[in-house]
Amino acid sequence: MFPGLPKHHLPSRCAVCHSWPRPQLCASCLERFAGARPRCARCALTRTQVGDAPCPDCRDWALEACHAAVDYAFPWNELLTAFKFQRQSGYSELFAGLLLRDAGVRALLGDLGSDDVLMPLPLSAQRLAERGFNQAWELARSLHRLSGCKAQLQTRLLLRTRHTLAQSQLDRAQRLANVRDAFLTEPLAPDCVRGRAVVLVDDVMTSGATLNAAAQSLLQAGAKGVQALVVARTPS
Numbered sequence: 635m636f637p638g639l640p641k642h643h644l645p646s647r648c649a650v651c652h653s654w655p656r657p658q659l660c661a662s663c664l665e666r667f668a669g670a671r672p673r674c675a676r677c678a679l680t681r682t683q684v685g686d687a688p689c690p691d692c693r694d695w696a697l698e699a700c701h702a703a704v705d706y707a708f709p710w711n712e713l714l715t716a717f718k719f720q721r722q723s724g725y726s727e728l729f730a731g732l733l734l735r736d737a738g739v740r741a742l743l744g745d746l747g748s749d750d751v752l753m754p755l756p757l758s759a760q761r762l763a764e765r766g767f768n769q770a771w772e773l774a775r776s777l778h779r780l781s782g783c784k785a786q787l788q789t790r791l792l793l794r795t796r797h798t799l800a801q802s803q804l805d806r807a808q809r810l811a812n813v814r815d816a817f818l819t820e821p822l823a824p825d826c827v828r829g830r831a832v833v834l835v836d837d838v839m840t841s842g843a844t845l846n847a848a849a850q851s852l853l854q855a856g857a858k859g860v861q862a863l864v865v866a867r868t869p870s
């Protein structure tokens with residue numbers, strides 16, 4: 635496990651190899667652990683070549699597209715775990731920067747207009763209380779700031795109505811059942827996403843069931859389309 639990232643070590647020490655003086659992620663670690671890989675445009679699973687048709691599993695998803703910076707594997711899994719439990723802006727900037735290396739991510743955020751919405755995937759009230767902050771909020775905020783995107787950063791339009799079990803402990807069928815009806819758009823702002831493009835932000839995509847359930851709620855509320863940005867995708 636990597637120790638935390640003390641603020642005074644940022645940005646002079648690489649978060650992965652700890653060599654210094656280096657940027658937050660040094661060039662050799664980026665090359666070694668974060669090389670660009672072809673991914674399914676819809677579910678972000680790695681594919682053998684760019685432009686492959688969407689995989690059979692994601693053909694019917696509500697989510698239109700998803701970008702992932704890296705696979706959920708060493709060293710990112712350890713850094714993401716540390717991020718989840720420590721509220722440090724250094725982490726969210728590091729991960730936002732990792733996503734923004736991808737020209738597709740920059741184009742997606744750059745194309746959003748001032749009516750469109752960038753929103754973190756919410757936690758349930760119970761999980762938020764346990765953890766004290768939502769890492770997806772921090773990430774969305776850093777992405778919004780570093781990209782200069784014009785979309786509205788909204789953290790209250792999507793509600794997590796039920797406390798769900800941790801997806802990582804469930805199989806596929808259980809995951810789908812676990813998140814069904816878990817999201818609702820803000821009833822006090824009924825037209826909040828109508829006709830708008832929405833980009834959801836989360837740290838990790840496991841099966842995609844949670845992001846898809848959120849996308850479904852947003853489409854039902856009239857969103858024009860829903861895409862997602864995640865730092866890491868669990869490999870198949």
Ligand SMILES: [Zn+2]
Nearest residue numbers: 648651660663
């Ligand atoms: Zn390094």
Ligand SMILES: [Zn+2]
Nearest residue numbers: 674677689692
């Ligand atoms: Zn796919």
